[in-house]
Every structure is written in C-alpha cells, then in structure tokens.
Amino acid sequence: MLPDYSEQRNEHRFRAEGQVLFSFDDPLRHEVTGWLRDQSSSGFRVTHEYPALASGQVVKFQHLLASGEAKVVWNRIVGAVTESGFIILRLQQPTSSEGLSRNT
Numbered sequence: 001m002l003p004d005y006s007e008q009r010n011e012h013r014f015r016a017e018g019q020v021l022f023s024f025d026d027p028l029r030h031e032v033t034g035w036l037r038d039q040s041s042s043g044f045r046v047t048h049e050y051p052a053l054a055s056g057q058v059v060k061f062q063h064l065l066a067s068g069e070a071k072v073v074w075n076r077i078v079g080a081v082t083e084s085g086f087i088i089l090r091l092q093q094p095t096s097s098e099g100l101s102r103n104t
Contacts, residue, residue, distance in 0.1 A: 013038040013045070020046050022059040022070075034084075036063050043073070043087045051075075051082045058089065068092045 016039045023031045033046030044063075053059075057072045070086035077083075 003016055011040045011042060013040045015064065018044070018064045019064040020044075020048075020061060021044075022061040022104065024057060024059045037061075037083070039065065040097070043070070043085060045083065045085050047083050049080055049082065051077050053084055059086070061086070066091055 012051050016036045018036045020034045020036045021031065021036065023029060030050070032048050032050045032053070034046040037045045037047055045050075048071070052070055054077055056076055057074065059070055061070050063065060066088075068091040069089045071089055073085045073087050075082055075084045
C-alpha cells in the first residue's frame with residue numbers, strides 16, 4: 001500500500017475512482033492505463049505501472065470526469081506501482097460520444 005501524503009497538499013482533494021487513459025509522444029506514442037485516486041479543481045493523482053513517466057512531461061488524459069492536457073508534477077515508485085500527481089493545463093469536458101476505449 002502507498003503512503004498517504006494528503007496532509008502536504010495546499011488544495012482540497014476529493015477521493016475519486018475509475019480508469020484513466022493518458023498518452024504522450026516520447027518520441028514514439030505511448031498509451032498508459034491507470035486508476036484515478038483523487039482529484040481537485042487543478043489536478044489529480046493516478047496509480048499506474050509505467051515507471052518511466054518523468055516530472056515535467058505533458059500528457060493527454062481522459063477519465064470519466066474530464067479530459068485534456070496535464071503536466072506530471074511528481075512520481076513515487078513503490079514496487080511495481082507508480083503514483084503520479086498531475087496539474088491540469090487544459091481541460092475539456094467529455095462529450096457523449098467520447099469513451100474510455102482505445103481505437104485499435
């Protein structure tokens with residue numbers, strides 16, 4: 001289990017759950033599936049299994065509550081699980097035609 005560092009946050013976060021898809025080009029396109037842990041009006045926290053994600057990296061994200069672009073602020077790796085904090089750079093509300101499935 002990952003330690004809880006919520007007392008260090010400046011903004012109130014709300015518990016959230018659900019799948020998160022994020023992608024980035026570095027230089028090849030990567031798509032990562034993670035799980036939303038909490039969110040605030042300006043960011044969110046995700047657990048995933050991609051330890052090479054770097055602080056400062058910009059990703060496109062999509063989850064049930066929103067989609068857009070976010071920057072990785074921090075990463076914490078514990079065993080096979082990586083926890084990452086993101087700050088939202090650009091936010092779009094999902095439309096009814098958007099889903100969480102990948103195009104194959």
